[in-house]
Amino acid sequence: MDKILRIKMSPDQEPRTETEPIGGYAGFGGRGMTSAIIAKEVPPLCHPLGEDNKLVIAPGLLSGSAAAMSGRISVGCKSPLTGGIKEANSGGQPAQVLARLGYAAIVLEGKPADDKLYKIVINKNGVEILPGDNLKMTGNYDTVEHLKSEYGDKICCISIGQAGEMKLGAASIAFTDMELRPSRHAGRGGVGAVMGSKRVKAIVLDDSGMSMRKAQDPDKFKEANKKFVEGLRQHAVTGQGLPAYGTNVLTNVVNEAGAYPTYNFKTGRFDGASAISGETQAETETARGGQATHGCHRGCVIRCSGIWVDKDGNYVTKQPEYETVWSHGGNCGIDDLDAIAMLDRLDDDFGLDTIEMGATIGVAMEAGLAEFGDADKAIELVKEVGKGTPLGRILGSGAGITGKVFGVERVPVVKNQSMPAYDPRAVQGMGVTYATTTMGADHTAGYAVTANILGVGGNVDALKPEGQVDLSRDLQVATAAIDSTGMCLFIAFAILDQQETFQALIDMINSFHGLNFTADDFSDLGKKVLKLEREFNEQAGFSSKDDRLPDYFRKEALAPHNVTFQVSDSDLDTVFNF
Amino acid sequence: MPSHNTAELKLTVPKKMISFMRLLISRGIRLETRPGISVKEFLKTVLPADENYLENSIQTIFMNGHAVDDPVQTLITGPCTIALSAAMPGVFGAAFRKKGIYSGMRAGYLQNSSGDENNFNGETVPVTLKCFNQVAEDLGNTLLENGVTMDIKDFENFWKPEKNVLENRALRAEINGSPADDVSEVAGLFEQKTTMVKIRVVAEG
Numbered sequence: 068m069d070k071i072l073r074i075k076m077s078p079d080q081e082p083r084t085e086t087e088p089i090g091g092y093a094g095f096g097g098r099g100m101t102s103a104i105i106a107k108e109v110p111p112l113c114h115p116l117g118e119d120n121k122l123v124i125a126p127g128l129l130s131g132s133a134a135a136m137s138g139r140i141s142v143g144c145k146s147p148l149t150g151g152i153k154e155a156n157s158g159g160q161p162a163q164v165l166a167r168l169g170y171a172a173i174v175l176e177g178k179p180a181d182d183k184l185y186k187i188v189i190n191k192n193g194v195e196i197l198p199g200d201n202l203k204m205t206g207n208y209d210t211v212e213h214l215k216s217e218y219g220d221k222i223c224c225i226s227i228g229q230a231g232e233m234k235l236g237a238a239s240i241a242f243t244d245m246e247l248r249p250s251r252h253a254g255r256g257g258v259g260a261v262m263g264s265k266r267v268k269a270i271v272l273d274d275s276g277m278s279m280r281k282a283q284d285p286d287k288f289k290e291a292n293k294k295f296v297e298g299l300r301q302h303a304v305t306g307q308g309l310p311a312y313g314t315n316v317l318t319n320v321v322n323e324a325g326a327y328p329t330y331n332f333k334t335g336r337f338d339g340a341s342a343i344s345g346e347t348q349a350e351t352e353t354a355r356g357g358q359a360t361h362g363c364h365r366g367c368v369i370r371c372s373g374i375w376v377d378k379d380g381n382y383v384t385k386q387p388e389y390e391t392v393w394s395h396g397g398n399c400g401i402d403d404l405d406a407i408a409m410l411d412r413l414d415d416d417f418g419l420d421t422i423e424m425g426a427t428i429g430v431a432m433e434a435g436l437a438e439f440g441d442a443d444k445a446i447e448l449v450k451e452v453g454k455g456t457p458l459g460r461i462l463g464s465g466a467g468i469t470g471k472v473f474g475v476e477r478v479p480v481v482k483n484q485s486m487p488a489y490d491p492r493a494v495q496g497m498g499v500t501y502a503t504t505t506m507g508a509d510h511t512a513g514y515a516v517t518a519n520i521l522g523v524g525g526n527v528d529a530l531k532p533e534g535q536v537d538l539s540r541d542l543q544v545a546t547a548a549i550d551s552t553g554m555c556l557f558i559a560f561a562i563l564d565q566q567e568t569f570q571a572l573i574d575m576i577n578s579f580h581g582l583n584f585t586a587d588d589f590s591d592l593g594k595k596v597l598k599l600e601r602e603f604n605e606q607a608g609f610s611s612k613d614d615r616l617p618d619y620f621r622k623e624a625l626a627p628h629n630v631t632f633q634v635s636d637s638d639l640d641t642v643f644n645f
Numbered sequence: 646m647p648s649h650n651t652a653e654l655k656l657t658v659p660k661k662m663i664s665f666m667r668l669l670i671s672r673g674i675r676l677e678t679r680p681g682i683s684v685k686e687f688l689k690t691v692l693p694a695d696e697n698y699l700e701n702s703i704q705t706i707f708m709n710g711h712a713v714d715d716p717v718q719t720l721i722t723g724p725c726t727i728a729l730s731a732a733m734p735g736v737f738g739a740a741f742r743k744k745g746i747y748s749g750m751r752a753g754y755l756q757n758s759s760g761d762e763n764n765f766n767g768e769t770v771p772v773t774l775k776c777f778n779q780v781a782e783d784l785g786n787t788l789l790e791n792g793v794t795m796d797i798k799d800f801e802n803f804w805k806p807e808k809n810v811l812e813n814r815a816l817r818a819e820i821n822g823s824p825a826d827d828v829s830e831v832a833g834l835f836e837q838k839t840t841m842v843k844i845r846v847v848a849e850g
């Protein structure tokens with residue numbers, strides 16, 4: 068994994084490829100790699116859909132090896148949704164395969180003059196850029212079927228659906244899973260629109276003939292990997308809760324806490340929560356012959372995902388995760404898991420971010436385009452996006468644009484990106500992260516929970532606003548560090564509680580790459596990545612005024628606890644004081 | 646004999662369906678206790694679980710939607726809802742965990758609240774208990790075998806959407822002590838004036 072592949076689209080010549088040594092980007096993986104390339108090579112003031120923007124796809128530091136949980140992949144660019152730097156990450160098979168093919172990153176650059184579509188095929192023999200017009204305005208599922216019939220079932224694919232081709236702000240990039248279905252997505256920030264602007268419909272990867280990446284110290288690596296897996300298996304979250312119920316285990320509990328944004332963030336409790344909870348979801352999947360425990364890529368030992376089938380046992384989609392069940396469910400007043408699964412399937416097929424689309428439908432419902440709770444109408448609205456009707460294009464541009472077009476005040480976005488499934492009035496520390504992250508409202512920006520082990524954090528007063536700011540800062544740093552290894556963020560729970568599991572992770576990286584990383588180096592890596600991202604955003608025109616929640620979170624009290632967001636602006640402005 | 650506003654229902658279900666019936670526990674079962682009892686003491690009395698389970702497996706406790714950090718110090722002084730969860734993922738899981746280092750991520754509202762009505766004067770306090778996720782899985786079978794009482798509306802909300810599935814699954818029902826000819830008769834309970842239902846679930850096969 069010592070080279071970078073550049074795909075150069077150009078207005079005056081045929082697309083071409085260049086492979087170069089990793090050079091100054093050595094030591095970076097995942098989000099570290101994507102943000103380093105974007106910060107160095109993309110002019111912050113460029114148009115996100117223009118020739119100067121770049122789309123970077125990077126596996127993690129341990130992808131392609133025997134390391135457990137190492138198959139996440141990062142996608143970076145200047146975001147057409149937020150206008151700032153973006154990293155969106157995904158599961159699926161491509162991280163492992165890309166790494167085995169030897170690439171630390173693929174960079175799509177430039178822009179062709181015409182509207183022709185291309186597909187890129189990468190295998191042990193090299194890289195080919197081929198015409199892809201036959202796939203025009205084809206959904207991800209059909210696209211992958213087509214590619215499978217052409218290249219066989221040993222491939223994996225990275226593709227965009229209709230939304231990406233239309234360059235919509237909610238467009239995602241799909242990554243195929245172990246069953247060669249395009250069910251895993253780099254969802255956030257409109258990364259699919261940037262791939263669409265480069266006119267690349269799909270990237271086909273085939274690692275036949277390539278072998279697994281080998282560690283520099285194989286014995287030490289093997290031992291560390293074993294300890295790491297043991298740690299994940301013995302922890303209650305990674306060994307029990309996530310495998311059994313997936314992330315949707317949170318629905319009942321967040322709802323009980325009064326933090327479940329319902330009816331477009333009007334209230335913190337949803338009466339129908341129990342019907343769409345992880346417990347109900349897992350039970351229904353098992354009863355129908357689906358699967359309640361499944362990995363999004365080979366090598367995942369937590370397996371927080373699953374397979375949702377209809378009443379007759381036919382595959383519909385992967386198990387919709389908590390954020391999706393919330394966005395299309397409670398947020399829109401919908402308590403029907405089959406309808407939510409259908410919305411998830413449509414999003415995946417058209418190539419749309421499920422969080423952005425659910426939030427957008429919530430705003431559309433508030434605007435009167437549908438009644439809250441009307442699942443059929445919600446499905447119709449998402450289908451509008453796939454068809455590319457004028458209404459569909461508005462909705463596919465995200466909640467911010469939809470709110471503007473329909474004159475809605477309650478639009479839950481920061482930096483024009485929709486908030487995820489925790490009301491910031493009830494989980495105020497999460498509100499600090501939504502407001503200040505470089506990514507636009509994003510829960511995963513402060514998702515990792517590693518501060519005590521990483522040596523950041525320390526003693527904070529839990530009930531003071533400054534405490535919330537400190538916690539959010541620490542979490543953002545820790546998350547950036549884990550994202551930069553390319554490991555699944557869910558490992559964070561086990562390494563929070565188990566020092567030996569964290570040590571095993573460090574030992575894995577060190578023995579694989581022949582390094583001497585320490586916990587402090589990890590923390591420094593997170594800070595470095597955040598600083599790069601922050602500087603990019605500043606040069607793109609962002610300032611403290613963009614690090615704010617919409618006004619109504621301070622004014623409208625959230626039931627049942629009747630709380631407003633209370634962290635002051637001046638406290639928010641101290642998050643990046645490090 | 647059932648009281649006039651509590652119906653009694655005994656369901657005999659195939660063993661593999663017991664996990665489905667456990668979903669009832671997450672909707673809330675009705676219990677009573679004496680006012681002034683601590684949350685910890687209450688849980689010790691009503692749950693089929695030992696000290697170690699209460700301490701380590703139940704990671705998050707809510708009382709009326711507020712996270713409880715100290716179940717020994719938090720008293721039940723008025724009608725309330727208590728919800729129990731095993732370890733949960735994410736910042737949320739960490740923030741709402743008992744005495745977790747991320748409890749500062751929660752809202753600034755008062756925690757360890759001791760129920761809605763501090764001046765409650767009754768001899769017993771009604772408590773709605775919800776068990777979520779792994780807690781329901783671990784304790785639900787015993788609770789259901791012993792019988793749980795719940796609001797008939799909550800039971801209706803559980804039963805109706807799954808009516809077809811439930812009625813096709815070789816279930817047998819006894820309603821107020823009399824065997825029902827068909828399990829579909831359970832729905833008749835929703836038309837009556839009873840407000841509560843006591844449900845016993847027996848697994849067979």
Ligand code: SF4
Nearest residue numbers: 362363367369371555
């Ligand atoms: S834990 Fe879940 S998200 Fe993470 S790698 Fe496994 S299946 Fe994918």
